[in-house]
Amino acid sequence: xxxxKSGYDHYMLKEIHEQPRALRKCLRGRVDELTxxxxxxxxxxxxxxxxxxVACGTSYHAALFGARLLRESGVHAQAFLASEYATAPPxxxxxxxVVGVTQSxxxxxxxxxxREARRRGVETLAxxxxxxxxxxxxxxxxxFIRAGPxxxxxxxxxxxxxxxxxxxxxxxxxxxxxxxEIVEALRDLPGQVQAILDDxxxxxxAETYVDSEGYFFVGRGHHYPVALEGALKMKEITxxxxxxxxxxxxxxxxLALVTDETPVFAVVTxxxxxxxxxxxxxxxVEARDAPVVAxxxxxxxxxxxxxxxxxxxxxxxxxxxxxxxxxxxxVAYHVAKRLGRSIDKPRNLxxxxxxx
Ligand code: G6P
Numbered sequence: 001x002x003x004x005k006s007g008y009d010h011y012m013l014k015e016i017h018e019q020p021r022a023l024r025k026c027l028r029g030r031v032d033e034l035t036x037x038x039x040x041x042x043x044x045x046x047x048x049x050x051x052x053x054v055a056c057g058t059s060y061h062a063a064l065f066g067a068r069l070l071r072e073s074g075v076h077a078q079a080f081l082a083s084e085y086a087t088a089p090p091x092x093x094x095x096x097x098v099v100g101v102t103q104s105x106x107x108x109x110x111x112x113x114x115r116e117a118r119r120r121g122v123e124t125l126a127x128x129x130x131x132x133x134x135x136x137x138x139x140x141x142x143x144f145i146r147a148g149p150x151x152x153x154x155x156x157x158x159x160x161x162x163x164x165x166x167x168x169x170x171x172x173x174x175x176x177x178x179x180x181e182i183v184e185a186l187r188d189l190p191g192q193v194q195a196i197l198d199d200x201x202x203x204x205x206a207e208t209y210v211d212s213e214g215y216f217f218v219g220r221g222h223h224y225p226v227a228l229e230g231a232l233k234m235k236e237i238t239x240x241x242x243x244x245x246x247x248x249x250x251x252x253x254x255l256a257l258v259t260d261e262t263p264v265f266a267v268v269t270x271x272x273x274x275x276x277x278x279x280x281x282x283x284x285v286e287a288r289d290a291p292v293v294a295x296x297x298x299x300x301x302x303x304x305x306x307x308x309x310x311x312x313x314x315x316x317x318x319x320x321x322x323x324x325x326x327x328x329x330x331v332a333y334h335v336a337k338r339l340g341r342s343i344d345k346p347r348n349l350x351x352x353x354x355x356x
Contacts, residue, residue: 023322052077086112220247
């Protein structure tokens, strides 16, 4: 087992460090930098009228992101938690597509939702890591994320690969004016992830806040799923209370919980209206004495109001969530390590949940 970890203390850390390679594999042969076109053989001819994503856990966060990308390009798209989808299957038009996002391809709730779609005669697509998995076998189409085996129960590299795969899907289904910029950003992404891994202050931030009562994560727009994923990672492996919110929801409840004992991680990139609003939210929590950790590319003045900054390189907004999330993966890892948790096999959790 020690050899399999290649010198890393945990599979999770090894898998975090495998991300540059995993992302290169996800992109290989699928994008054309010159034209900005995305070509994935298994998605040839795909032109859905509407798209419903179904997924659980971390994969649901990638699904939320994917649905947003499609909506940005004018495609009617929504993401559903697979277990909820089944309780009242939402209507879908004849030319619709249901996308199951599932690392393992074996999650019972996601398979049930995909089967419900097939029962209704709707085309299905499995976005999965496992060739030969049940989802891959049962769906009409597959989009393999090519992340390689993930042993740690808490998903890390597969989330990043799902976010990139969601960009590929969006590129096929609804490529927009900035297709070339997106493809260039995807090309640069593995190197940018490596730069973060080589020079992150996540361990220092973890050290500073390891004794906190709880952790909050906020993000807006593209970063909303990252806020959810940052919190999920933290609770899964540290067993500490953590919650993620869309930044705009802070004042609709969560702000009541914010104290000097609850660091707030704010993901802010760019200097557009979304960033300005999130910086406004950062100021609100700062006024309540909460420590603020800005995960930012430095384009806005978020860092000025923060107690600590986790820097990420500048890139296209559709790609930035991967970079921000890498920093949050590392913070969760180092907090869990300091607390002596069972990082690769957290209590009560399974890598793949095969019962509904
Ligand atoms: C379990 C795992 C999570 C994972 C979720 C969905 O809860 O512990 O890490 O995100 O299942 O798994 P899937 O294989 O469908 O992506």
